[in-house]
Amino acid sequence: MHDTTTTAAETSAETRSKSNVSYDCSHVLDNNSLSALHHDDDEDQVHRTANQVAASFSKQKLKQEALKKFVPGEACVVCGDAASGIHYSVSSCNGCKTFFRRVLIENRTYSCKGDGNCPIDKDMRCSCRHCRFKKCLQVGMDGTELNIERRRKRKIVDTPKSETSINEIQDDVVRDLVLKERKCLKLLTSTLAPIHASIDEALSDPISTFDHFEQYERHQLAPEDQMNFSYWRAKILSTVIEWAKSFPEFQLQKLSRRDRESLIVHSSFSNLVLSEAFHTPERFTDRIVFPDGLSGFRNLTANILKERSGLIPTVVAVINNILVPIRKMRMTEVEYVLLQAIIFFDRECISLSDECIKIVHAKRKQLLDSLRRHLDSLYPKNESAHRFAALLLRISNVHKVAAFKRETLCTIETFNLMSPHPLTMEISKKYPDVSFF
Template sequence: MNIDCYSITEEDFINEMEPNNNDTFDEYFLDSNLCVSTMIKKYDVPMLDNNEYMKKTEKKNLQCTVCGARAFGYNFDRITCESCKAFFRRNALKNIMELKCRFDGNCDITIENRRFCTYCRIKKCFAIGMRKEWIRSEQEKNKNRTIKQTKRRLQISILRQPEYFNSLTILCSTDRISLNNITHCYDQYTSEPSIVDYCAPQEVLSLRLHDFYNRKKPIIINLISYFKHLPDFQQLNIDDQATLIKRNIRILLPINYALLKTPSHSQIRYTYIQTIGCINNINLHSMYQILSNTFVPFVTFNPLIIKLLLIILFFTTNLLSTNSDTVEYKQSKYIRRIQSSYIELLWLYMIKKYGQERAVNLFTQFITRFIYLQTKIAQIDSIIRLNNDMQYIDSLMKVILQLS
């Protein structure tokens, strides 16, 4: 069995892709024959040069909603320039009653005079909807900094162990069988459920949050089924099995979506989903889109790597680094041994196929994107918990989303 399902050049893979907001996960339901590698062509994904990898694309034509200066994105839930972002962080937590306007209390805040009146500038920040509760405390900043530093040290320590690489020289027959079994098992159990005679009812489908997640239940059940059929998972204590599923499945959904197939039917009228009732009118559907699209280049390059990484991440006892809750696993050491065995298999495969330098490059890019995914999943968790509609969600989905 050929484990190299797709093949593109290294240069194509390393180039970063821009997410396309017209994509929709529900399109995946419509065709069982078209492979995910066509996503790049279908959405005409632009590529960046190698030396621009990991550089954020400059957002043009944005204006600060406070002073009108050039802006580059959202800060504290509103589009602002860097100056107003820093100003808000410094002053939003102060008592506004202690400030005074030297004029009539209704200054017009512009890029030229924004420094003249602190009172009117902070008043305008609040008036346009900037959120002071989103300002992180020093304790939160230090915690986040510590998490990132720990991850970097761990990554560097793994990649600098020469004996680790020296031991990985050949793929034995057992390793090849394991790789083929992983591919076969994933393809057998995680294929998306089909919808017969599907017809999009309208261009934009507005869904309450519980309806949005209930529609995803079949895909989640299939992903759980895949992990349940792994022999290593079956050897775990039943409580540990349940805990891994409960804590990790929701975090892996965007990566799993990148692995799934996507249609390209020009004659089909697709549905774009807008989640309604979320705080600040956030569209969770779009958030999942963007997260999934960041992993599509990996899938297009070599889906087996992502299938192995899914297993490695699943056998992690604290996958969401922003979660301070600790869970005691009955077989924590055994879980770590399982994870280590799959890490070794991944390294063995990548080094044999691509060489050490390229394997390190691939791993580094994946870790960088996964850290970003972790922060976004933590934000999604917060949005979900603030939504009253979640009381109507399916009982299994409550468990997966950690609402019960």
């Protein structure tokens, strides 16, 4: 059985003597890059990294490959099985086509326990995924076609859920929240929208990015931009803070600087995990998907990158305890935005001043009234009451998952397993000082 290793995607050329031959599958290599492979008899393992990407193929070669015609009866150049057509510029079977695509799309990395030269044929192709991917590269499989698929997937990811028409919303509170949500989605994918280094920095400017939305909206991530989990945690938390600053109640002079910080520390991780679940495209119930297509899977074997490994339990917790339940109940956009605001304006934060508690309590009551009126307008009385209760009961699980995520991040940093973003860690570490669970 061949183990997987977890390495970050690299584009720089380097050769290291280690025990396993590792492949960075986030880039496709040409045949010249294969010369970087070597075997050191003095070491049990060999580390292999890419030194060129698929862009090194000339345009002329790509055109020639695109014009290649499939001849029925040809063998798969990877494993020798019957080829089903020209896939990624070579004759290949459906199995090898799917394998190659999955490795690249999911940024998988494998290692070989042998010398990196396992036989790959029809019978042995599944025995070593490292050597199978190596063979795919050797025979000329070209992943540039995946750029088209990535753009298409990006469009699918960016396609919003069934959105409520703003003009149909009668409740001013709900309309304001839905408008904030539309801005939030654009700010998440804006390359100009800030990722704050600290809570202090975030609160130093009382004006929210939501108030100058247009200047950020114009600068969006390109389809080929690929971020990591640390980036998205910090980006979502930063956007949650800007979202909070856009509420008039949050900017009242009666609220002290301490009150504002306490509200952010108390609730923002709950807002984070609910956002991760709700914004995952509807067709997925086994993974969390971020705006650039980056995914964290419930299937442990799919989470093979080093950055994912330590946080796999938190991904599973978000999926099982938040994503799956809200999918079963078919949570709507209006319900989601109201629930996010109800979660944020929580008087149970023990470090709030008396004046702040009054303001937060009044705001939450307003939000609860809006949720109840919204449900009453859509459902019979008994059904409305049942759904109202079901939505509020989700909050407990959201808080539990948020607490688990904070604790996991603190543990990971303590043992130096990875380096989460400073803002993420500041919020995690300050939580015990301002609240409890």
